[in-house]
Amino acid sequence: MAKWGEGDPRWIVEERPDATNVNNWHWTERNASPWSQERIKELFKDVKVPSDEADILITEVDKCEGEASANNRKGKLIFFYEWNLVLKWSGELTEGGKYNGKITIPNLSEENDISELDIQITISENDEGAHKLKEIMIQKGKDVIRDKLSQYVTSLKVEFSDGMILPKKDEVKPNSINNLTSGFNKKINMVPVISESKQIGLKIETSTINITQKFQCKAEEFYNAMTRIEMVTAFTRGPVKIDPVKGGKFELFRGNITGTFEELIPGKKIVQSWRYKQWPEGHYSTVTININEKSDHTEVEVIQTGVPKGEVDVTKANWDRYYWDSMKATFGFGAFFTFIN
Structure with a gap:
């Protein structure tokens, strides 16, 4: 069982008893x-x-x-x-x-x-x-x-596409499955731990993440990619729930990322109360996304406060993998980026 703080890099919870896409659930x-x-x-x-x-x-x-x-x-x-x-x-x-x-x-x-x-x-x-x-x-x-x-x-x-539809979990036989594009080769059960952090007075040591991104798109296009359900669905490659109004909730990656929109200024700024399912129960970070359109690109500054210290590196990596790289591949934004510690 993966415990909070171990820094498992996946936001998409996966069950792979034989290191394969069992039941064909995962993308x-x-x-x-x-x-x-x-x-x-x-x-x-x-x-x-x-x-x-x-x-x-x-x-x-x-x-x-x-x-x-x-x-x-x-x-x-x-x-x-x-x-x-x-x-x-x-x-x-x-x-x-x-x-x-x-x-x-x-x-x-x-x-x-x-x-x-x-x-x-x-x-x-x-x-x-x-x-x-x-x-x-x-x-x-x-x-x-x-x-x-x-x-x-x-x-x-x-x-x-021959072989892409795999046997169901109860049909899997040893040595009968070839890995596709999962990228993982061992079983890790990512069932979230019910944390004791809900106890009054428990202090969680946190840190702040600063990310600067440059995208080859208009500010409005980036804003839409973060708020329009059809665009969010496209780059996350799965069903999402999103209500892009102040106080509206969102749920991405099959419920592994959830939160609330705290502030929305079209083409300019997005503020979210944001959490990863593996974090201690009830703990949220604050994500502020400042969007600045330049003459030939759009610069995006992401400030995320309240990230549990043991999760800083993996959270950075997952913003990169599941947000920025996926946006680049899906929409052709041609992103290049620099992390600032």
């Missing part, structure tokens, strides 16, 4: 970007477009920019992909005339149905033969392209 994520790039290049290598009037070939991928991931949350697979593709193609009409062109697909993502994708066909020349070949490519080639893109999405959801 696990696989980076599918390198695999996706190779798969897309493979699918569009020398692809023939059927036509009686011309020999047309999609030759290769010229550009493949974006990212993809596969996530498992509560036994449900969630996929994210967003790609900007440019393909090369060439064609020769039966009556003569060779031409080259490009295919641009600017918005391949899970938000857009493949049947409705914007597929732009261009050709390098500008004569009658080029126009005829381009029209054939528009009529015949788009179906081929959509078919290949469908194959990529299917592969992502079937081949790449």
